Amino acid sequence: MNNRVGVFICHCGKNIARTVDVEALRKEAAGLPGVEWAEDDMYLCSDPGQQLIRERIAEQNLDAVVVAACSPTLHTTTFRRAVESAGVNPFRLEIANIREQCSWVHPGTAETTHKAAALVRSGVEKARRTQPLEPIHVGLQRAVVVIGGGVAGIQAALDIAEAGYPVHLVEQGPNLGGRMAQLSETFPTLDCSSCILTPKMVEVSHHPLVTIHTLAEVTDVEGSIGNFQVRIRQQPRYVIAEGCTGCGDCVPACPQVVPGEFDRGLGARKAIYIPFPQAVPFTYTLDREHCLNQGPLIICDRCAQACEPRAIDFDQQPSEELVEAGAIVLATGCDTLPLSHFREYGHDRHPDVIDGLMFERLLSASGPTHGEIRRPSDHRVPKSIAFVQCAGSRDPERGKAYCSQICCMYTAKHALLYHHAVPDGKVYIFYIDIRAGGKGYEEFVERVRAEDGINYIRGKVAKLIPKDGKLEVWGVDTLLGEQVKVEVDLVVLATALVPSQGIQELARVARVAIDGDGFLSEAHPKLRPVESQTRGIYLAGTAQGPRDISATVAHAAGAASKVLGLFSHDELVEEPTIARVNEALCRGCSFCVSVCPYDAISLHEGTAHVNETLCRGCGACTPACFAAALGPRGFEDDQILAQIRALAC
């Protein structure tokens, strides 16, 4: 109550001074109780402006400061630093927002100045009552859990491990590689996808600081930035990783044939399998769902008989592990809209309607056709192909409103590779707009159009009609203004990218936000693109939104550098403005526990306890407490009431 308060009023050029009478405001502020000094300046946030505040603090022996300027979200840090360097506790700074809340939204009348004065008065009342607060220091666990073993997860894991910190790389599937492992060549350079991915997979698998968990899921995340406890559930592989030599003797012995997921159902695998020849770890997996041994009774053990190192173990059980980590990287990747989504294109009626990833498998040397393009229905080489872009993308009515970003480029690549493989084949690309915004991308599309003479037709395809073993494509050339009907052997849909299955459950467990399309939300779309809205959890790759490989790698490297930035501190310094419990008043009703949006409050021996790193000081617990036993520091009842009273008069 006895703080000596200084008031500093900013003109903000003309932003404030145009509608607020700053001189009248300064005079009124100078006369307020507790105010020892009031002054105005053209730009308080400038270096001379900050210097002015520092000088006045020393001269006038001030111990609390009110800055009447712009929104506190803009310059709280600036002014806190300024007052701190002059010896005033940074939590004895108050900001009266007379720009966004006053000068910008009102005309230049006396009432506007009157309102600005009320805001300043309110700030002064708070400043008079403020107490010094000290930041909270928290220890830091220097290890990371990276969820998702695609190129994003691999890149983030490698960058972090290379800097010397242990990483747990958690992959849901049996092997690393993700979507990129499924691709044949990559645009625009036509690098072989596995040739550039395999070295990275090998590097991460041999890195002494990386622990790889395949067939594993994160089932629970406790704690907060710097100190997460992550529960990893390991599904049984039924093959002992240390024993398996990767000889593959088990495969011919297995009688069960099932469609291979890695080949998008275009090829077959056995119930014991390895999805692709470069798989890391190179350990076979027994898929018990399709194995003849469904229960505890073993009715077929041909694989176990064939296995010389005796690496097959039908009795493996799921296991759980609790890992301590200071940060988490979510790199859970993407899926594509299923073909069954497109009834007008009738994949359920015709097997020769496939999606882009299936075409990648047809192009891939390790794919079901060993890189020969053969259509699924009769295994003939298609003599004509129609590529349909924007299948589900840019379609807010029945698909996704967003552009999937990669389809224009991979369709151009598909057309080029097909044209090289089948030079007399006919290609029709139905597109709406070509979006080739990356480095070397437009040049690539230009090459496909001009040098390879690929036929681009501007117009969306309405439907496909099976006709004598072919597919009739109903399209339009909107540039000619004429309908187009062509018969083709194969149709490839550039289906929309969607978030991976299970992302919602993981987002719930990790307490991160997801957007309307199901992708993970970044903290700020422009300025914080690799941070989630939950501190200590970072995003990498297509889990956050559609992007191509180079953008994914850059995004993952960005997430890794954020983790390393966090780890470069000796300890975490947290804002002290978090909830505090008056244990003498707390009745242990646990109502605050249920309202806390950050799960920061728990009950210990009948008293509420606040986790200092989880609490964000939102104040939701304050009105929930019947006994007035808790609330955020720096927002005490007497301070808030004094502020309201000052506004009301």
Add this chain to the structure above:
Amino acid sequence: MKTSMGSGSTRIPLRQQVEELCEQSIGTCYQCGNCSSGCPMGPWMDALPNQLIRRLQLGLEDTTRFASPWVCASCFACGVRCPKGIDVPRVMEALRVVGLRSGEDHIGPHTIEKKRLSQLPQIALVAHMRKATG
């Protein structure tokens, strides 16, 4: 009381008329052409549905001179496929209404011979009349 008259035209622009009549947002269309791709009457149209919408987007007042809205079978194939949710048949209907209100006579049953009139399918004729009466 004195009434002062403006000197500008009191005529409402075509795009605005159509948008008010069909309650569809013409500007939403991004010209993917899906409406035209699947239109069974396309071969008989002098401008495809997406072209009519393009003309409306540009505010071309002569868009009513095309016969396409009268060729439209109102089968709704375009409307159900439009990725932007534009009910294209209603746009066509609006263009027909604007055409009729302008007083242009597209059908003229009185010009058809009596003998031929008796041979015409009644449903088609009634549909004709409906179009003619707006």
